[in-house]
Amino acid sequence: MKGGGFPPLADVLRLNGLAGKREHPFPNDGWSGAAMTLLHRGSERFVLKRDSFKRDWIAQATADGPVLREAWFAAHGPRLPAPLRAPYLGVGQDEATFGILMPDLTGVLFDWDAPIGVEQLERVLGGLAELHGYPWIISGELAETALWCPIRERISLICRSSLERPGPNRDAVADRLLPGWDAWDRVATTGARDVIAALSDDPQPLIDALEAQPSTLIHGDLKLANVGIEPDGSIVLVDWQMVMVAPVAIELGWFLVSNVASLPLPTAEVIDRYRSKLAYSISEAEDDGRWVGGAELDEDGVNAAILVGLLLRGWRKGMDAEAGITLGSGISARDDLAWWCDRAVEAADRLL
Numbered sequence: 151m152k153g154g155g156f157p158p159l160a161d162v163l164r165l166n167g168l169a170g171k172r173e174h175p176f177p178n179d180g181w182s183g184a185a186m187t188l189l190h191r192g193s194e195r196f197v198l199k200r201d202s203f204k205r206d207w208i209a210q211a212t213a214d215g216p217v218l219r220e221a222w223f224a225a226h227g228p229r230l231p232a233p234l235r236a237p238y239l240g241v242g243q244d245e246a247t248f249g250i251l252m253p254d255l256t257g258v259l260f261d262w263d264a265p266i267g268v269e270q271l272e273r274v275l276g277g278l279a280e281l282h283g284y285p286w287i288i289s290g291e292l293a294e295t296a297l298w299c300p301i302r303e304r305i306s307l308i309c310r311s312s313l314e315r316p317g318p319n320r321d322a323v324a325d326r327l328l329p330g331w332d333a334w335d336r337v338a339t340t341g342a343r344d345v346i347a348a349l350s351d352d353p354q355p356l357i358d359a360l361e362a363q364p365s366t367l368i369h370g371d372l373k374l375a376n377v378g379i380e381p382d383g384s385i386v387l388v389d390w391q392m393v394m395v396a397p398v399a400i401e402l403g404w405f406l407v408s409n410v411a412s413l414p415l416p417t418a419e420v421i422d423r424y425r426s427k428l429a430y431s432i433s434e435a436e437d438d439g440r441w442v443g444g445a446e447l448d449e450d451g452v453n454a455a456i457l458v459g460l461l462l463r464g465w466r467k468g469m470d471a472e473a474g475i476t477l478g479s480g481i482s483a484r485d486d487l488a489w490w491c492d493r494a495v496e497a498a499d500r501l502l
Contacts, residue, residue, distance in 0.1 A: 218391075227393070259386070309346075345498040365395050
């Protein structure tokens with residue numbers, strides 16, 4: 151074993167009956183820089199994800215490595231509560247490159263930016279509530295040496311300041327995202343623009359507010375394209391590159407803004423439904439004697455989620471509003487922007 155307990159990648163492939171199998175191109179968005187290929191074993195299909203610190207700008211920007219966070223989680227992460235599953239089959243290493251083997255989940259994972267139904271949303275929110283409501287902090291199931299993503303790097307990953315100063319963020323995605331931040335500046339209200347600009351320059355007040363809230367295990371990048379519902383009802387979650395022990399506000403804020411084209415309900419209703427499911431998960435744990443305090447989502451948590459969401463993806467709100475599109479919820483992007491702007495100002499007044 152080498153590289154902190156990872157076998158050679160060739161051994162992982164051999165143990166899964168894939169030694170010598172031809173690798174085929176596997177289309178993916180290539181957002182972080184990782185490479186993915188498709189392998190066949192009879193009628194079964196597998197995806198091999200190769201990644202390294204050098205090729206992955208998100209790893210560089212979030213204090214990852216030298217052992218990559220997702221590789222560590224795939225090999226050593228805790229078992230997730232039902233109905234959730236992290237569908238990893240093995241992790242190997244070739245020098246500085248990690249290989250993560252998974253089944254091909256094409257047709258299971260949600261399509262990027264495609265609308266989903268209310269029933270599907272309900273199941274996803276229920277799964278998130280089980281993840282967040284589990285008593286991770288006191289269960290002893292989280293490794294003390296875990297490689298969690300830091301809060302600062304996560305919530306400021308693609309804010310304007312991170313895209314404008316020298317670094318991997320700017321090099322990788324500034325050309326694509328800064329025009330969106332320009333659109334945000336044109337269409338957002340003055341109050342909301344000032345709040346997000348101040349947090350972009352100095353996120354510490356928001357970090358302080360987040361650190362005062364209860365923490366739990368969160369996925370860290372809950373785009374619906376990283377989520378799928380299997381025929382047996384299991385919910386699979388992939389791409390744990392920014393897994394964290396942190397307040398659920400970070401998860402919820404990113405979930406709301408990254409999936410705005412897909413969510414079938416207005417933001418406020420999604421928040422209410424998630425809070426209801428989290429409360430149910432907690433009460434169920436209390437009845438079973440498992441709950442002794444942990445993640446909750448009070449008004450401070452909702453306010454933090456609003457600010458996290460806009461700090462990371464106000465650029466998309468600006469672009470959608472200027473384009474005049476209608477969102478998956480049936481609400482116009484301009485009306486959605488107005489709601490977020492009003493809530494951001496309220497959230498800052500109450501939280502910061």
